[in-house]
Amino acid sequence: MATLLHIDSSVFPTGVSSSRSVAGAFRSAWEEQHPEGTVIYRDFATAPVPHITADAHTAAFTTPSERTPEQAAAFAARVELIEELEQADAILIGAPMYNFTVPSTLKAWLDNVILPGRTAGEMPSAQGTPVTVVASRGGSYRPGTPREDCEFVLNYLEAVLKGTLGLDVDFIVPELTMAPRKEAMSDLIPLYEASRRRAFEEANTKAKELAQRLGA
Known part of the structure; x- marks a missing residue:
């Protein structure tokens, strides 16, 4: 049975958050294809993972028998996150743009799961696992737009x-996504609506295509 690791990092609820809404559509389509599958869900708004600490970092380069109790506990928390990543057949991440980059909670998760010699390096342990990222944003940062130089999420x-x-x-x-809420962006509402429709269509299509690719 297939396992999906689903991460939401928006601080807003589904009715307000575009990343949550679109990711939810992807997950629903995925679950239709994998009715007996497993979904590991992490909501960083309600249960953020700890930011990396000196103990969590140095434990990775310390022999287990020589780790302090603090290092051992911090590293065990990292291993739990790493094992979820490694066990997933597919990954879904809701990553809204906040102040031109990803939420700090998502960055904290990445800092925890990146472990040289295991998940990173010549042979990453989750290498090849498909990950779909719903990267919502209030404006547009596509090539040719006025703020294309401020695209620090996708890259x-x-x-x-x-x-x-x-x-x-x-x-x-x-x-x-801010067009319906900011009067100065009201002329962009039709483009927002088109983008939203396209995102939901892509979520449904990509989830089904991925299910076929994984042999659902």
Whole structure:
């Protein structure tokens, strides 16, 4: 049975958060294809993982028998997250753009699961696992837009998820999500609505295609 690791990092609830809503559509389509599968769900708004500490970092380079109790406990928490990553057949991440980058809670998770010699290095332990990222944003940062130079989400996640962890990365990008809420962006509402429709369509299609790819 297939296992999906689903991570939400938006601070807002599903009715308000585009990343949660689109990721939820992906998950629903996935579960239709995998009715007996497993979903490991982490909501970083309600249960954030700890930010990396000196004990959690140094424990990785310390012989287990020589670790302090603090190092052992911190490293055990990292291993739990790492094992979830390694056991997943597919990964789904809701990654809204906050102040031009990813939420700090998502960064904390990445800092915990990146472990040289295991998940990172010449043979990453989760190499090739497909990951779908719903990268929502209030404006547009596509090439040719005024703020294209402020795109620090897609390029960062591409470098970390693909370049470091060796995952097979795919993005769904709902954009202009602030258009219905900001009067100055009201002219962009039709583009927002089109982007939202496209994102939900992609979520449904990509989930089903991934299920077929994994042999559902």
